[in-house]
Amino acid sequence: MAHNELFLQFENYEFDRDEAFQKGLQTVVASGKDKPQQEREAFIQRAKFFYFSKTVSKKIDYDEYVAWKLDRQNVNSLDTSPTKTEACSPQNDIDAQLTLNSSQNLETTTSDNKPPHSRSFQEVVKMIAAGEMPPVRKIPDELNKNPPKPPTMEPKPKPWKRVS
């Protein structure tokens, strides 16, 4: 399947009707439900991409998808003009994230040795959606037994106090 068809298939995939996806998604959404809307939407978009790549086609590549989407939109999203305003809808947020990601990727296309993320967002979302918690270390709920160190420095005047 041509890449663009795969990408279109992803964009048209009926996530709403996929019970397995919806079930996993509820866990993801519940754990982030009070995050600002942008963070929630980013979680959901990445969960969709990850799910699609695992269950429908392993061939879909996030970076390629982003590049394709950018090419199709033909926008320079790193326009520094301070006059640009847009309505803030979930779709816009997703597009923004994709285009911005890709703009930066394109700037560094030659660097195949780009340091990998220690744990990608997709991995995290996948683990949570599958009901597996990412490794969480148990930190003892204790107070320090040593006495706090008393201050030795005088508070410094703030820059705005020095002027006035």
Next chain:
Amino acid sequence: MLTFKTEGYNGYSVQFSPFVEHKLACASSANFGLVGNGRLFILNLGTTPNGMSMERMFDTQDGLFDCSWSEINENQIVTASGDGSIKLWDITLAEFPIRNWKEHQREVFSVHWNYIKKDTFVSGSWDQTIKLWHPDQPQSLSTFTGHTACIYSTLWSPYNADLFGSVSGDRTFRLWDTKTPKPVIVIPAHRDEILSFDWNKYRDQTIVTGSVDTTLRIWDLRFPDREVKTLQGHQYAVRRVKYSPHSGDIIASASYDMTMRVWNVATMNPLLMLHNLHTEFVLGIDFNLYVEGQIATCAWDEMVHVIQLVS
């Protein structure tokens, strides 16, 4: 640019020490704050050729969303946690906090030490309450209610030891006096959630707010009916705004558009600088109090950047 990788942890907040000009703290969460541990990094600038070295780190059971250095003891810093706890740390003592308060019912998203009285701090939580604390008291001194959604930021006035402000998902800015339970002013400041605000350090009564509606707005609290100015440019939600400690005209803002922008509101074209080297949402910003033009940012890309603004 100086950089530091907060390996395995996504940055939520940075703050320069008010005592030591090369010291910086970063509050962070594993797994983007969805689940898992938190980590407080204490960093020193200029100790390695390309940047920063870690002096100490503290691990917590739940993610850390904010931090604020003590204004009275150079060794102490308070953190806000996803499990509702607030912890006070002594950076000379390894591993465990020296205090741990558990009153908030939900995630604590904001802590801030009083600039003037220096012996209290405030916290803002998703439980819609604000609490006032003294580091030596086992319980909070008082609780302020009124916001009708998650509270994202609470900050003391740089002018008046009893005044602090707060912003919330309920789209309002509220000004509070510690001596009265009700807000002094309520400003419906944006059309969408307000994630951040800051006080102008040189113009009494002036604040800036940053919102999911992508704009920054400047307000004169004496005339709350209308904003003084709107700054547009971010493509997505504004996550953090900060006034320069050195100028009443300079503001830095961080956004989900992965950029940090610096604005000079006194000029016709206010965008002074665009920092676009983060590859994920930028959540934290701070200005160095004692090195003019030095700005730190942290982001979900597990990086802390320190840049110098060219004047």
